[in-house]
Amino acid sequence: xSPRRRSPLPGTRSRILAAAAGEFAAHGFAATTVxxxxxxxRVNKAMIYYHFPNKRALYTAIVRDHFSPIVExxxxxxxxxxxxxxxLDRFVETFVASIDASRTFLPLFLREIxxxxxxxxxxxxALVAExxxxxxxxxxxxxxxxxxxxxxxxxAHFTLIAPVIMFRxxxxxxxRLKTARNVDIPDxxxxxxxxHMQMVARRMLAPPHNEGRIL
Amino acid sequence: xSPRRRSPLPGTRSRILAAAAGEFAAHGFAATTVxxxxxxxRVNKAMIYYHFPNKRALYTAIVRDHFSPIVExxxxxxxxxxxxxxxLDRFVETFVASIDASRTFLPLFLREIxxxxxxxxxxxxALVAExxxxxxxxxxxxxxxxxxxxxxxxxAHFTLIAPVIMFRxxxxxxxRLKTARNVDIPDxxxxxxxxHMQMVARRMLAPPHNEGRIL
DNA sequence: GTCTATACTTCGATAGAC
DNA sequence: GTCTATCGAAGTATAGAC
Numbered sequence: 001x002s003p004r005r006r007s008p009l010p011g012t013r014s015r016i017l018a019a020a021a022g023e024f025a026a027h028g029f030a031a032t033t034v035x036x037x038x039x040x041x042r043v044n045k046a047m048i049y050y051h052f053p054n055k056r057a058l059y060t061a062i063v064r065d066h067f068s069p070i071v072e073x074x075x076x077x078x079x080x081x082x083x084x085x086x087x088l089d090r091f092v093e094t095f096v097a098s099i100d101a102s103r104t105f106l107p108l109f110l111r112e113i114x115x116x117x118x119x120x121x122x123x124x125x126a127l128v129a130e131x132x133x134x135x136x137x138x139x140x141x142x143x144x145x146x147x148x149x150x151x152x153x154x155x156a157h158f159t160l161i162a163p164v165i166m167f168r169x170x171x172x173x174x175x176r177l178k179t180a181r182n183v184d185i186p187d188x189x190x191x192x193x194x195x196h197m198q199m200v201a202r203r204m205l206a207p208p209h210n211e212g213r214i215l
Numbered sequence: 216x217s218p219r220r221r222s223p224l225p226g227t228r229s230r231i232l233a234a235a236a237g238e239f240a241a242h243g244f245a246a247t248t249v250x251x252x253x254x255x256x257r258v259n260k261a262m263i264y265y266h267f268p269n270k271r272a273l274y275t276a277i278v279r280d281h282f283s284p285i286v287e288x289x290x291x292x293x294x295x296x297x298x299x300x301x302x303l304d305r306f307v308e309t310f311v312a313s314i315d316a317s318r319t320f321l322p323l324f325l326r327e328i329x330x331x332x333x334x335x336x337x338x339x340x341a342l343v344a345e346x347x348x349x350x351x352x353x354x355x356x357x358x359x360x361x362x363x364x365x366x367x368x369x370x371a372h373f374t375l376i377a378p379v380i381m382f383r384x385x386x387x388x389x390x391r392l393k394t395a396r397n398v399d400i401p402d403x404x405x406x407x408x409x410x411h412m413q414m415v416a417r418r419m420l421a422p423p424h425n426e427g428r429i430l
Numbered sequence: 431g432t433c434t435a436t437a438c439t440t441c442g443a444t445a446g447a448c
Numbered sequence: 449g450t451c452t453a454t455c456g457a458a459g460t461a462t463a464g465a466c
Contacts, residue, residue, distance in 0.1 A: 012431080028329070030246035033459065044433055049461065107329065113381070114243070114325045117388040122395060128388070129398040154389075154400050155411040158378040166328070166377035167370065173332040173343070174369075180337060183344040185369050196370040203418040227449080249442060259451055264443065 013051050015041040020048075021062045025107035029059055029119060056119070063112065063124060066105050070098045071127045078134045084142030085202065088160070091135060092197045095161060099168055100190050110169050132157055139205070148205040160201055164193065228266050230256040236277045240322035244274055244334060271334070278327065278339060281320050285313045286342045293349045299357030300417065303375070306350060307412045310376060314383055315405050325384050347372055354420070363420040375416055379408065 019041035023032045034055055038045040052058040077090045099106050112120060120128075135157050142148035167188070174185045188196070234256035238247045249270055253260040267273040292305045314321050327335060335343075350372050357363035382403070389400045403411070 028243060028245060030243060034461085035459075045460095046434085046462080047432065050431070055460070110325075110329045113384055113388070114322065114329045117391060120388075125388075125392055125396055126398075129392055129396055129400075132400055133398070152401070152403055152407060152411055155378065155382065155403055155408065157400075158382045158385075159374075159411075159415055162377035162381035163370065163373040165381065167373045169328055170373075173328065173335075173340075176332060177340055177344055181340055181344055183348070185344075185347055185372075186367070188367055188370055192367060193370065196367055196374075200374055200415065200419050203421070204415050206418070248440080250440085260442095261444080261452085262450065265449070270442070 012041075012043055012047060016043055016048055016051060016058070017062060017065070019043075020058050021066070021104045021108070024059055024062060025104040025111075028111050029055075029115075059119060060121065060124070063108060063119065066102065066108055067124060067127050070105065071131055073098065074131050075134045078137060084138050084145070084147060085205075087138045088135075088142075088201050088205075089198050091138070092160060092164075092201060093194050096164055096190055096194050096197070099164065106165065106168055110165060135160065142205065146207060149207045151205065156204065159204060160197065163200075164197060167193065227256075227258055227262060231258055231263055231266060231273070232277060232280070234258075235273050236281070236319045236323070239274055239277060240319040240326075243326050244270075244330070274334060275336065275339070278323060278334065281317065281323055282339060282342050285320065286346055288313065289346050290349045293352060299353050299360070299362060300420075302353045303350075303357075303416050303420075304413050306353070307375060307379075307416060308409050311379055311405055311409050311412070314379065321380065321383055325380060350375065357420065361422060364422045366420060371419065374419060375412065378415070379412060382408065 016037065020032075020037045023037050023040060026032075032055075034045055034048055037058075038048055041048075048058065052061065073094050074091065077087055077094060080087060080090065082090070117125065132154075136153045139148060139151065139153065139156055143150050171187065174187065177183045177185060231252065235247075235252045238252050238255060241247075247270075249260055249263055252273075253263055256263075263273065267276065288309050289306065292302055292309060295302060295305065297305070332340065351368045354363060354366065354368065354371055358365050386402065389402065392398045392400060
């Protein structure tokens with residue numbers, strides 16, 4: 001059995017996915033063109049339509065690939081045998097690490113929020129919901145044990161994740177501000193960011209008689 | 216002097232601006248079409264190019280109109296004769312009120328961040344910088360007087376504003392989550408949101424020996 | 431699986447009458 | 449200031465050879 005001539009190039013499909021993720025992250029769904037994706041992947045445009053039915057399907061495939069593994073890591077923390085406060089520390093740490101591990105996750109995530117999640121189907125929405133549910137459960141258990149004060153569950157959740165998202169998302173703007181207007185909004189490395197958010201979480205949730213003194 | 220026939224329709228230009236703001240907020244710069252703006256403003260497409268040189272210029276005009284008044288309100292707080300802690304309370308209150316007062320400001324703001332500020336010129340960048348500078352100064356003065364603990368200035372800043380932005384920006388996603396997946400991520404009214412963020416600010420900045428006990 | 435060529439559509443922008 | 453008509457570029461998607 002001789003190998004077929006014109007055998008598939010190694011990883012054509014994955015090269016398309018990688019190139020498309022880069023383009024969608026950089027320009028958003030509407031402003032990204034299939035031509036640019038093809039050029040960046042060094043693939044013929046028709047190949048993209050061979051592997052994916054259309055631009056939208058390619059996009060949602062990328063969103064799913066980006067969200068699933070991170071949601072899995074995040075929800076797994078709930079099962080760890082640790083007190084609520086430590087689980088939140090781990091949550092913050094994992095969230096920051098996930099964002100910093102990928103150049104495309106955060107832009108895709110943020111754009112999807114800006115779009116009101118219009119490109120998210122039922123499955124993707126469920127992923128988001130899982131994370132919220134897990135964090136909410138951790139906080140609720142801490143509150144029951146009186147190691148946390150009662151807080152608005154949604155507001156507590158966004159207080160934990162939003163600063164990380166916005167801080168990392170504005171990195172390029174801050175850089176332009178520094179070079180173009182000589183305004184310094186200092187950056188922070190992962191460790192500093194994680195410790196800051198853990199401090200905020202601890203203080204936000206400390207019971208009134210013992211604020212910030214949680215372990 | 217008889218009035219000219221074919222006198223200008225009242226507020227053609229402002230109707231264009233309003234319609235364009237709605238379209239840009241809802242769809243982003245790239246996905247917004249001039250045809251749709253014209254239809255929404257009940258104006259002929261050519262009129263848009265009579266009043267504005269091109270789509271981009273129309274967009275930046277809207278961004279400036281949206282950002283300037285809010286930046287002004289925010290930076291004015293610094294001049295009020297109140298201790299740092301109260302100035303931050305006012306800052307939070309004003310920021311939430313500004314977001315809730317306009318249906319278009321937040322989407323425009325968030326999209327601009329997602330885009331890395333590519334549509335922002337020197338002037339607009341300077342506006343953003345002013346707000347950061349004002350908040351940073353308030354925090355620094357509180358730290359000098361030992362009513363605040365030392366914190367990373369950028370991280371403190373984003374801890375104050377990011378949760379508000381993300382919480383309000385995700386309202387539509389949360390609504391879809393509720394109806395489509397029956398997952399309840401409860402909303403919060405302005406008062407609750409303001410009080411939560413003021414609480415977070417107070418606790419984040421309280422000195423170690425007196426956490427959260429600041430006035 | 432891969433490529434060329436192209437059909438079909440939409441969009442930004444302008445010319446020119448009124 | 450307002451409208452009709454249209455140009456030219458760019459974009460999604462497909463047909464069909466190999």
